[in-house]
Amino acid sequence: MNPLSLNNYKQGIELASGMFNDLAFGYATQWKALHPDRRIIGYMPIYIPREIFHAHQILPVGLFGAGDRIPVVRGDAFFQSYICHIPRTVIECALNGNYDHFDGYIFPAICDVIRNLSGIFRVNFKDKYIKYLDFPQNFSADIGGVFYRTELDRLSSDVGKLNGTTATVESLNHAITLYNTNRHLLRALDDFRMESPHIISAVDYYLIRRAGAVLTIEDYNQFLQSMTDFAKTIVKEPEDKIRVVVSGAFCEQPPLGLIKTIENAGCYIVDDDFQLGQIWLTKDIPDDTDDPMGALVDAYLNDSIHSSAVFEGDRPKGDQLAKQVRDRNADGVIFCAPSFCDPALLDRPLLERAMDKHHIRHSGFQYHENLGQFHVIKEQAGTFADMIKLWE
Amino acid sequence: MNSNYTLGIDVGSSFIKLALIDYQDQSSIKDILVEKIRKRNPTVVIDNAVSTILERNEIKYEDILYVASTGEGELVTRKRGHFYSMTTHARGVFHHHPDAKTVVDLGALYSRVITLESSARVKNYAMTGQCASGSGQFLENITRYLGVTISEVGPLSLKSTDPAKTSGICAVLAETDVINMVAQGIPTSDIIKGIHLSIARRIVMLLRKLKVESPVYLTGGMALDEGLTEAIRELGSERNMNLKVHSSTDNIATGAIGAALWGGFRHFKLLEKN
Numbered sequence: 001m002n003p004l005s006l007n008n009y010k011q012g013i014e015l016a017s018g019m020f021n022d023l024a025f026g027y028a029t030q031w032k033a034l035h036p037d038r039r040i041i042g043y044m045p046i047y048i049p050r051e052i053f054h055a056h057q058i059l060p061v062g063l064f065g066a067g068d069r070i071p072v073v074r075g076d077a078f079f080q081s082y083i084c085h086i087p088r089t090v091i092e093c094a095l096n097g098n099y100d101h102f103d104g105y106i107f108p109a110i111c112d113v114i115r116n117l118s119g120i121f122r123v124n125f126k127d128k129y130i131k132y133l134d135f136p137q138n139f140s141a142d143i144g145g146v147f148y149r150t151e152l153d154r155l156s157s158d159v160g161k162l163n164g165t166t167a168t169v170e171s172l173n174h175a176i177t178l179y180n181t182n183r184h185l186l187r188a189l190d191d192f193r194m195e196s197p198h199i200i201s202a203v204d205y206y207l208i209r210r211a212g213a214v215l216t217i218e219d220y221n222q223f224l225q226s227m228t229d230f231a232k233t234i235v236k237e238p239e240d241k242i243r244v245v246v247s248g249a250f251c252e253q254p255p256l257g258l259i260k261t262i263e264n265a266g267c268y269i270v271d272d273d274f275q276l277g278q279i280w281l282t283k284d285i286p287d288d289t290d291d292p293m294g295a296l297v298d299a300y301l302n303d304s305i306h307s308s309a310v311f312e313g314d315r316p317k318g319d320q321l322a323k324q325v326r327d328r329n330a331d332g333v334i335f336c337a338p339s340f341c342d343p344a345l346l347d348r349p350l351l352e353r354a355m356d357k358h359h360i361r362h363s364g365f366q367y368h369e370n371l372g373q374f375h376v377i378k379e380q381a382g383t384f385a386d387m388i389k390l391w392e
Numbered sequence: 393m394n395s396n397y398t399l400g401i402d403v404g405s406s407f408i409k410l411a412l413i414d415y416q417d418q419s420s421i422k423d424i425l426v427e428k429i430r431k432r433n434p435t436v437v438i439d440n441a442v443s444t445i446l447e448r449n450e451i452k453y454e455d456i457l458y459v460a461s462t463g464e465g466e467l468v469t470r471k472r473g474h475f476y477s478m479t480t481h482a483r484g485v486f487h488h489h490p491d492a493k494t495v496v497d498l499g500a501l502y503s504r505v506i507t508l509e510s511s512a513r514v515k516n517y518a519m520t521g522q523c524a525s526g527s528g529q530f531l532e533n534i535t536r537y538l539g540v541t542i543s544e545v546g547p548l549s550l551k552s553t554d555p556a557k558t559s560g561i562c563a564v565l566a567e568t569d570v571i572n573m574v575a576q577g578i579p580t581s582d583i584i585k586g587i588h589l590s591i592a593r594r595i596v597m598l599l600r601k602l603k604v605e606s607p608v609y610l611t612g613g614m615a616l617d618e619g620l621t622e623a624i625r626e627l628g629s630e631r632n633m634n635l636k637v638h639s640s641t642d643n644i645a646t647g648a649i650g651a652a653l654w655g656g657f658r659h660f661k662l663l664e665k666n
């Protein structure tokens with residue numbers, strides 16, 4: 001199915017669902033067949049500046065593990081039992097040959113596990129380009145900014161050599177324009193869903209956004225525009241559910257069954273951090289400067305969304321989450337983090353205290369990407385919804 | 393047309409239960425409908441059951457203030473809201489028995505003990521694990537081996553003089569036990585009583601865990617089984633728990649009644665809010 005020739009909403013969801021389930025990345029394979037001299041780079045969550053790859057005519061593809069869709073046989077040999085699940089399915093897929101048509105991998109700095117995974121890839125895939133992309137935790141331009149600029153220049157130079165291209169001011173500015181459009185489209189769809197969460201189910205919304213990890217930005221922008229237009233024509237009665245913000249699932253992704261369970265238990269998810277990288281930058285990046293790389297650096301330093309993988313500085317994450325809850329007119333927060341996810345779980349007590357301070361109701365649980373039983377989560381989310389509906 | 397009706401739909405794994413309530417008329421129960429799923433598509437059974445209850449009460453869907461689901465509510469295609477089954481069972485029991493301190497929901501797949509605050513609010517709960525040996529489905533399977541109907545189970549159990557001992561840990565082992573007992577010629581009433589005591593042991597364990605107070609009301613399909621009720625009483629008394637155990641009125645439809653009542657409450661709360 002072509003993302004550019006959709007006839008209705010259902011077709012779009014089928015397309016997105018097909019791409020979600022396609023662990024062989026058929027779309028990327030087709031793209032490479034059309035562009036045999038171009039490269040595909042896989043990247044892990046949370047955020048990478050994809051504009052750089054577009055400027056080099058490289059296809060960046062998001063690697064979110066394989067969830068419950070493959071058995072982990074070899075992946076477990078690389079990680080201890082107290083390590084989260086996503087690196088197991090990523091290495092399993094790589095060893096199974098699912099990423100054979102990829103030319104390199106980017107591992108953005110999230111936590112020690114992802115850093116170790118980059119090392120494991122370096123040892124096991126010597127013929128591929130492997131980059132552990134470090135991000136500054138100091139947000140002043142003359143310290144963190146200089147460091148980040150060096151990282152991005154090195155990345156651009158590396159992938160340029162790999163692809164035989166140079167990122168020009170024009171190509172970078174053009175990429176920034178496309179990604180600015182993407183951010184607008186995502187925001188428009190998000191605003192629509194915030195107003196009408198009953199029209200697009202949480203699972204559909206997840207799949208629509210997940211397509212952005214695979215499609216070229218040009219195709220994805222058109223896909224988003226079509227899906228927003230289709231969604232606006234759907235007529236459906238809203239249900240009496242509470243509105244919740246889900247927090248903590250920015251790296252290892254929850255299984256679709258879990259997202260569905262939360263919604264079926266009586267909660268409309270009106271905001272989440274499932275694929276935080278797509279909305280990492282909260283404002284447009286100037287696309288007409290002589291220094292587009294500098295614009296990318298400034299955007300990261302000044303307009304990044306809050307995340308457990310980033311030092312909060314003078315903007316406490318708890319206050320930012322509380323603001324998110326108010327902006328979304330949400331009734332509460334569900335802390336939903338993967339087991340053994342250090343960034344999310346170390347932040348949780350801090351965020352819970354902040355929610356208490358702001359008198360925002362919250363509940364929390366943990367999952368792993370291949371979780372198959374949702375009974376306990378249904379119970380917890382259901383009682384949380386009832387408590388707010390009946391007793392608040 | 394009276395526009396104060398609310399409808400509760402409790403979707404269980406064996407039965408669909410519906411309760412139609414006149415929320416303004418002292419929340420009186422107007423109608424109850426219980427439909428066995430019998431390997432049919434539950435969504436179709438639900439849709440048909442809703443049509444039936446509306447037709448026989450001569451009301452239209454649009455006349456209902458709030459249609460609330462409970463249990464496996466996602467199977468109800470048209471509704472206004474969903475309440476969790478613990479919340480609805482608590483409310484359903486409280487409607488008939490305002491003195492209730494504890495509710496035991498004896499479902500087809502698992503059982504759950506709920507302790508209540510004075511306003512039908514859930515205080516605490518505990519439930520059986522995923523093993524089937526504490527469930528109604530298990531009891532139903534046993535009746536097939538024994539060649540008796542579900543309605544015969546209670547009276548037969550009460551006639552037992554020497555209850556058989558069965559595995560209280562695993563449904564598979566207990567089923568094997570039952571087959572062996574039949575082969576040994578142990579009377580059916582003693583086998584059933586043994587099974588009842590095995591299920592009751594799990595329930596009493598939960599009651600002890602929560603340190604519950606009486607009166608205790610039983611809901612769900614198995615609450616119709618007076619043999620099981622008696623077995624819970626007996627074991628409670630053996631453990632000096634001094635429990636007053638009763639089967640709740642409208643026991644199988646308690647969840648649906650609770651859902652309809654919370655639906656009405658929620659409807660007027662939303663009206664007030666807006």
